Amino acid sequence: MRVVVPFAAETPKTRLESVFSPDERSRFARAMLADVLRAIAETGHKPTVVSTAPLAVADLELPEAVAAVTSVAVDERPLTDAVNAWLPGGDGAADESGATGDPDHDPVAVVMADLALATPDALEGLLTTAADVAIAPGRGGGTNALVVRHPAFRVDYHGTSYLDHCEIARSVGADLETVDSFRLGTDIDEPADLVEVLVHGRTSDRALARLREFGFALDDRDGRVGVARETDRASE
Amino acid sequence: MRVVVPFAAETPKTRLESVFSPDERSRFARAMLADVLRAIAETGHKPTVVSTAPLAVADLELPEAVAAVTSVAVDERPLTDAVNAWLPGGDGAADESGATGDPDHDPVAVVMADLALATPDALEGLLTTAADVAIAPGRGGGTNALVVRHPAFRVDYHGTSYLDHCEIARSVGADLETVDSFRLGTDIDEPADLVEVLVHGRTSDRALARLREFGFALDDRDGRVGVARETDRASE
Numbered sequence: 184m185r186v187v188v189p190f191a192a193e194t195p196k197t198r199l200e201s202v203f204s205p206d207e208r209s210r211f212a213r214a215m216l217a218d219v220l221r222a223i224a225e226t227g228h229k230p231t232v233v234s235t236a237p238l239a240v241a242d243l244e245l246p247e248a249v250a251a252v253t254s255v256a257v258d259e260r261p262l263t264d265a266v267n268a269w270l271p272g273g274d275g276a277a278d279e280s281g282a283t284g285d286p287d288h289d290p291v292a293v294v295m296a297d298l299a300l301a302t303p304d305a306l307e308g309l310l311t312t313a314a315d316v317a318i319a320p321g322r323g324g325g326t327n328a329l330v331v332r333h334p335a336f337r338v339d340y341h342g343t344s345y346l347d348h349c350e351i352a353r354s355v356g357a358d359l360e361t362v363d364s365f366r367l368g369t370d371i372d373e374p375a376d377l378v379e380v381l382v383h384g385r386t387s388d389r390a391l392a393r394l395r396e397f398g399f400a401l402d403d404r405d406g407r408v409g410v411a412r413e414t415d416r417a418s419e
Numbered sequence: 420m421r422v423v424v425p426f427a428a429e430t431p432k433t434r435l436e437s438v439f440s441p442d443e444r445s446r447f448a449r450a451m452l453a454d455v456l457r458a459i460a461e462t463g464h465k466p467t468v469v470s471t472a473p474l475a476v477a478d479l480e481l482p483e484a485v486a487a488v489t490s491v492a493v494d495e496r497p498l499t500d501a502v503n504a505w506l507p508g509g510d511g512a513a514d515e516s517g518a519t520g521d522p523d524h525d526p527v528a529v530v531m532a533d534l535a536l537a538t539p540d541a542l543e544g545l546l547t548t549a550a551d552v553a554i555a556p557g558r559g560g561g562t563n564a565l566v567v568r569h570p571a572f573r574v575d576y577h578g579t580s581y582l583d584h585c586e587i588a589r590s591v592g593a594d595l596e597t598v599d600s601f602r603l604g605t606d607i608d609e610p611a612d613l614v615e616v617l618v619h620g621r622t623s624d625r626a627l628a629r630l631r632e633f634g635f636a637l638d639d640r641d642g643r644v645g646v647a648r649e650t651d652r653a654s655e
Contacts, residue, residue, distance in 0.1 A: 305599055320601065322558075323611075323644045324618045324637070342639040346618060363541055365556065365604035375559075382560045382582060401560070403578040408559045 184310060184330070186228045186292040187269045189262055190216055192236040196297070202374045202412070207397055214389035215371060216296040217243045223294060224249040225303040226310060232296075233258050233265050244389075263340045266293055272334030290332040297371045298327055299390040300383050305366040315357035319367035320345040328367050333357035377410045420546060420566070422464045422528040423505045425498055426452055428472040432533065438610045438648070443633055450625035451607060452532040453479045459530060460485040461539040462546060468532075469494050469501050480625075499576045502529055508570030526568040533607045534563055535626040536619050541602040551593035555603035556581040564603050569593035613646045 195212030196203070203211060216232070220243070223230040229252040232238060238255050245253060258265040267273050271288040292310055294301065309319050309328055316336050321327035324343035331338075335355035339347050352359040369379050377394060381401050384391030394410075402411035431448030432439070439447060452468070456479070459466040465488040468474060474491050481489060494501040503509050507524040528546055530537065545555050545564055552572050557563035560579035567574075571591035575583050588595040605615050613630060617637050620627030630646075638647035 308599075320619070322605075323614055324639075325644075343618065343637055343644050346637075363544075363601050365599050365601050368601035368604065369558075378559055382579065383556070401579055401582075403560075408561075408579050 184228050184290050184292055185269070186223045186230045186294055186310075187266065188216065188219060188223070188230050188232050188294050188296050189266060190232050190234045190238065190296045192234045192238050196372070198373050199371075199377075202377070202410075203397070211390065211393050211397075212296070213243055214393040215299045217245055217249075217389045219294060219296055219298055219301050220245060220253050221249045222301045222303050222306055224252050226306050228292070228310065229253070230294075231256055231269075233269065235259055235265075263338055266340070267337050269293075270331050270337065273337075288334050290330055292328065292330045293338070294328045295321075295370055298367060298369070299371045299380050299388070300366040300369045301328075302366055302385075305364045308364055309362045309367060312360045312362065314360035316348070316352045317360045317362055318345060318348055319362040319364050321368050321370045325370065327370050328362075374410065378408055381410060382408075420464050420526050420528055421505070422459045422466045422530055422546075423502065424452065424455060424459070424466050424468050424530050424532050425502060426468050426470045426474065426532045428470045428474050432608070434609050435607075435613075438613070438646075439633070447626065447629050447633075448532070449479055450629040451535045453481055453485075453625045455530060455532055455534055455537050456481060456489050457485045458537045458539050458542055460488050462542050464528070464546065465490070466530075467492055467505075469505065471495055471501075499574055502576070503573050505529070506567050506573065509573075524570050526566055528564065528566045529574070530564045531557075531606055534603060534605070535607045535616050535624070536602040536605045537564075538602055538621075541600045544600055545598045545603060548596045548598065550596035552584070552588045553596045553598055554581060554584055555598040555600050557604050557606045561606065563606050564598075610646065614644055617646060618644075 196208045199208055220230045232255045234255055234257055237257055240250055240253055240255060270291050309317055309330060312330065315333035317330040318326055319328040324345045326340065326344040326348055333355060336352060336357050349359055371380060377399060378401065380390050380394055381399065398413040399410050402409050432444045435444055456466045468491045470491055470493055473493055476486055476489055476491060506527050545553055545566060548566065551569035553566040554562055555564040560581045562576065562580040562584055569591060572588060572593050585595055607616060613635060614637065616626050616630055617635065634649040635646050636649065638645050
């Protein structure tokens with residue numbers, strides 16, 4: 184199954200700008216992307232990064248086996264249009280190898296690049312359903328990851344996309360399964376979300392390593408759990 | 420398996436005070452409790468509400484089959500102490516029927532009363548693990564639900580309790596499984612969490628019905644999904 188990973192290469196993670204410099208945001212976003220690609224590769228599938236700007240796979244410092252199965256396609260269109268081109272029955276899109284999105288109506292998965300907690304196990308739970316459409320919702324009614332096996336289904340990421348996708352599935356006669364996963368349901372968008380990376384990140388995760396390198400640590404001094412930054416360490 | 424549901428009967432859901440009146444907070448908290456008790460009963464287990472103050476089961480308006488298996492024990496102690504009394508090997512606690520917490524070291528589950536999205540399926544995933552300790556973490560490093568089969572394990576709900584519980588399990592030689600569930604990982608604590616009830620609540624859920632009765636609806640007018648309240652309807 185082709186697994187598409189949309190990536191905003193030029194303006195990543197703007198909602199983290201209160202805690203990261205622009206350079207840090209870019210490095211953190213690429214670290215999360217690298218972790219997501221590795222998790223996908225470990226399920227035995229081949230990820231295609233659909234990036235808003237050229238992106239060198241070599242710069243992601245992926246493990247060799249992950250880099251070998253990862254491809255990049257550049258698509259400057261808005262997220263919804265770029266993803267729809269890759270879906271079964273979509274108008275197609277060519278990656279660097281010349282492969283196009285799905286001439287055979289093979290199922291396609293779409294996994295967001297900021298699912299820093301994604302593990303192969305969590306992804307397997309999504310990728311192995313038999314439903315025409317399977318969705319792992321995120322907080323706030325988002326669609327963090329989905330699998331599409333139905334040729335008439337199209338995405339629309341605006342607004343409460345999870346509910347919209349349920350409705351779109353109904354309207355085209357596709358059956359839908361909702362995948363219940365905390366790991367896939369956790370997208371890292373806002374400063375409060377960094378807690379989840381520090382709590383649940385695996386020691387091999389690039390995103391966790393970046394946060395620690397930037398000086399972030401858990402902070403529960405005021406009775407609720409947040410993150411604090413050791414500015415000394417960050418400025419080293 | 421005994422399933423303990425701690426409930427703060429007198430000061431429920433204080434972090435929702437910006438959007439609810441005190442009476443509404445109390446009614447909403449009891450609606451979530453009723454939904455959690457029903458989900459537990461539907462797994463075939465018997466819930467015991469461990470309440471900080473007397474609580475009449477009849478006032479929860481539970482379905483008859485749920486009320487028949489639900490008991491209440493009053494314990495004014497802080498959450499950690501009250502829960503530890505019920506764990507295998509704990510010092511015991513008597514409910515209204517005179518039954519005490521676990522003389523036989525039977526496994527005990529602890530499920531928070533604000534897991535409004537809990538379904539029997541999601542709970543089964545937690546209740547059926549074989550681990551000495553199984554935890555469904557919540558956002559912010561919390562422990563939303565757990566199952567304890569090891570007689571030396573004790574809870575400590577302060578701070579980043581999920582990490583503390585992992586450490587406590589290690590220290591007593593208990594193996595630990597983390598249960599990956601968006602539904603169990605979603606505790607309804609803050610106004611932003613109400614979105615999750617409106618998006619994922621089932622039509623039979625009491626908490627969803629209460630929110631609608633209070634006039635709450637999804638609102639994505641500013642591009643991000645939140646809740647809005649129709650004050651006209653609320654004041655009817």
